[in-house]
Amino acid sequence: xxxxxxxxxxxxxxxxxxxxxxxxxxxxxxxxxxxxxxxxxxxxxxxxxxxxxxxxxxxxxxxxxxxxxxxxxxxxxxxxxxxxxxxxxxxxxxxxxxxxxxxxxxxxxxxxxxxxxxxxxxxxxxxxxxxxxxxxxxxxxxxxxxxxxxxxxxxxxxxxxxxxxxxxxxxxxxxxxxxxxxxxxxxxxxxxxxxxxxxxxxxxxxxxxxxxxxxxxxxxxxxxxxxxxxxxxxxxxxxxxxxxxxxxxxxxxxxxxxxxxxxxxxxxxxxxxxxxxxxxxxxxxxxxxxxxxxxxxxxxxxxxxxxxxxxxxxxxxxxxxxxxxxxxxxxxxxxxxxxxxxxxxxxx
Amino acid sequence: xxxxxxxxxxxxxxxxxxxxxxxxxxxxxxxxxxxxxxxxxxxxxxxxxxxxxxxxxxxxxxxxxxxxxxxxxxxxxxxxxxxxxxxxxxxxxxxxxxxxxxxxxxxxxxxxxxxxxxxxxxxxxxxxxxxxxxxxxxxxxxxxxxxxxxxxxxxxxxxxxxxxxxxxxxxxxxxxxxxxxxxxxxxxxxxxxxxxxxxxxxxxxxxxxxxxxxxxxxxxxxxxxxxxxxxxxxxxxxxxxxxxxxxxxxxxxxxxxxxxxxxxxxxxxx
Numbered sequence: 117x118x119x120x121x122x123x124x125x126x127x128x129x130x131x132x133x134x135x136x137x138x139x140x141x142x143x144x145x146x147x148x149x150x151x152x153x154x155x156x157x158x159x160x161x162x163x164x165x166x167x168x169x170x171x172x173x174x175x176x177x178x179x180x181x182x183x184x185x186x187x188x189x190x191x192x193x194x195x196x197x198x199x200x201x202x203x204x205x206x207x208x209x210x211x212x213x214x215x216x217x218x219x220x221x222x223x224x225x226x227x228x229x230x231x232x233x234x235x236x237x238x239x240x241x242x243x244x245x246x247x248x249x250x251x252x253x254x255x256x257x258x259x260x261x262x263x264x265x266x267x268x269x270x271x272x273x274x275x276x277x278x279x280x281x282x283x284x285x286x287x288x289x290x291x292x293x294x295x296x297x298x299x300x301x302x303x304x305x306x307x308x309x310x311x312x313x314x315x316x317x318x319x320x321x322x323x324x325x326x327x328x329x330x331x332x333x334x335x336x337x338x339x340x341x342x343x344x345x346x347x348x349x350x351x352x353x354x355x356x357x358x359x360x361x362x363x364x365x366x367x368x369x370x371x372x373x374x375x376x377x378x379x380x381x382x383x384x385x386x387x388x389x390x391x392x393x394x395x396x397x398x399x400x401x402x403x404x405x406x407x408x409x410x411x412x413x414x415x416x417x418x419x420x421x422x423x424x425x426x427x428x429x430x431x432x433x434x435x436x437x438x439x440x441x442x443x444x445x446x447x448x449x450x451x452x453x454x455x456x457x458x459x460x461x462x463x464x
Numbered sequence: 465x466x467x468x469x470x471x472x473x474x475x476x477x478x479x480x481x482x483x484x485x486x487x488x489x490x491x492x493x494x495x496x497x498x499x500x501x502x503x504x505x506x507x508x509x510x511x512x513x514x515x516x517x518x519x520x521x522x523x524x525x526x527x528x529x530x531x532x533x534x535x536x537x538x539x540x541x542x543x544x545x546x547x548x549x550x551x552x553x554x555x556x557x558x559x560x561x562x563x564x565x566x567x568x569x570x571x572x573x574x575x576x577x578x579x580x581x582x583x584x585x586x587x588x589x590x591x592x593x594x595x596x597x598x599x600x601x602x603x604x605x606x607x608x609x610x611x612x613x614x615x616x617x618x619x620x621x622x623x624x625x626x627x628x629x630x631x632x633x634x635x636x637x638x639x640x641x642x643x644x645x646x647x648x649x650x651x652x653x654x655x656x657x658x659x660x661x662x663x664x665x666x667x668x669x670x671x672x673x674x675x676x677x678x679x680x681x682x683x684x685x686x687x688x689x690x691x692x693x694x695x696x697x698x699x700x701x702x703x704x705x706x707x708x709x710x711x712x713x714x715x716x717x718x719x720x721x722x723x724x725x726x727x728x729x730x731x732x733x734x
Binding site: 183184186188191192194196198223224227228229230231232341342367368369370371372373375379382384386389391396397398399400401402403405406415418419422423426427 | 466468469470471510514515516538555696697699703704706711712731
């Protein structure tokens with residue numbers, strides 16, 4: 117499809133029309149943060165924002181998700197709970213958000229498909245907004261290769277910075293939505309040049325900040341496994357798990373039962389969990405397989421930078437910087453990768 | 465759309481006190497469905513309203529639709545299980561994971577070392593061998609418990625001796641104990657194996673592995689003919705929740721039984 121353009125008013129008109137047929141989740145300013153939230157009035161939607169507090173995973177894997185209800189007086193009866201998921205358009209998510217879904221999709225819809233996840237995922241439409249400048253000093257998406265999207269989106273928007281947005285579709289569904297809900301026109305040659313210029317400027321606006329290339333990270337992390345560096349970098353870690361909560365690709369969960377006050381009914385649910393929490397690798401017999409902060413921090417980095425690469429073929433980190441942004445002691449992957457890299461270089 | 469986290473119901477047929485701590489539960493899936501497990505696999509057991517936890521199967525699939533679990537009450541779910549009686553129901557998901565090397569062991573001699581509760585999953589394999597005795601060569605079983613009163617499946621020891629050598633030891637004896645005293649590795653000098661045709665399998669507490677593995681190496685058994693069963697808290701059983709990860713491996717998928725050669729370079733394994 118040829119490049120299309122739409123005006124900023126056209127985008128708001130698009131949102132209004134979408135709302136007739138879809139639940140629309142866009143980015144709103146809330147309590148001093150930007151957040152993905154269901155849209156009431158399209159004018160609430162922020163088109164240009166640095167980054168959301170919570171990642172998209174909150175919509176695919178809710179922080180607290182009931183999935184079984186049961187009766188336990190006499191022979192138990194167990195019922196599966198599937199939430200009704202309306203068709204939903206995510207509007208204005210960033211490229212790193214889209215990249216984070218790849219890992220969730222692979223983990224939850226690869227082998228042993230998780231029907232809770234799949235039920236949501238197949239009803240979701242993604243309209244991505246390109247990033248033209250870094251959110252802040254914590255982002256390192258360019259290093260992780262997640263600044264660019266070439267697949268996985270339904271519609272991709274790029275701000276041409278003159279009241280117009282370049283529009284591309286990445287799926288048949290995107291094409292249908294574009295035709296049905298928007299008034300776009302073909303881009304002029306001049307507008308096509310503008311997009312190219314904006315992409316050149318984007319290349320300059322984003323700098324590479326991680327010394328090792330992303331392809332080198334698995335080996336670097338594995339070589340540095342026994343480095344005393346992990347003790348140093350984790351010495352201020354509070355083991356609070358904030359990084360796990362805000363990470364778009366942290367999907368580990370805990371499973372627990374709750375009983376109603378009548379003691380006859382109950383439910384099973386899963387909640388977000390985090391490998392930084394002290395109990396994460398504890399077994400019932402009492403043994404804790406990652407007792408120290410260094411063990412846990414190293415595990416988190418290795419999981420993102422090596423284990424998931426070995427298992428699924430892609431890094432588990434999208435470079436969004438949320439972990440550092442919300443870390444009370446500012447443990448920063450850029451510094452960790454570079455620190456470990458320097459340490460290993462100097463050791464030869 | 466079926467949910468992989470939905471348990472099937474199983475009824476408790478029998479509860480037997482094995483020791484002061486452990487109970488043996490005999491269960492059957494509703495409708496007489498066969499669990500279809502391999503020795504060494506585990507199930508996620510639900511006491512609905514309390515929770516779910518992974519427990520290994522200690523009976524052999526060769527023994528009919530009933531299956532057994534030997535349970536020590538160490539957590540919420542296992543304590544709740546201990547309060548259940550015949551006729552009560554539990555939820556079962558699975559079987560999950562990779563069990564003992566049934567095929568690779570065929571025609572080979574077996575050296576089996578169980579420490580404490582480690583005898584439970586191994587009993588599944590031992591019964592399987594009893595029921596397919598001609599498929600396997602010489603069988604040597606080493607079993608160590610801390611004290612005489614902690615020995616599990618006491619009444620089956622003579623059956624185990626019926627398929628080969630079964631050597632028993634306790635860390636601390638008492639006035640009436642006439643058998644061997646010492647940790648499990650002290651049984652090893654009494655064992656001779658042909659390392660080229662022996663498969664060694666060990667299940668026990670983490671601390672035991674470091675020592676028993678050294679004994680296997682001394683006997684000349686190659687690293688790819690040694691198997692260990694690693695314990696972690698597999699909360700989902702299907703490679704998602706992240707709790708059972710050992711470096712890059714998920715115990716619930718690639719384990720719980722691993723070839724030693726697969727995990728020897730994993731710092732978190734042993």
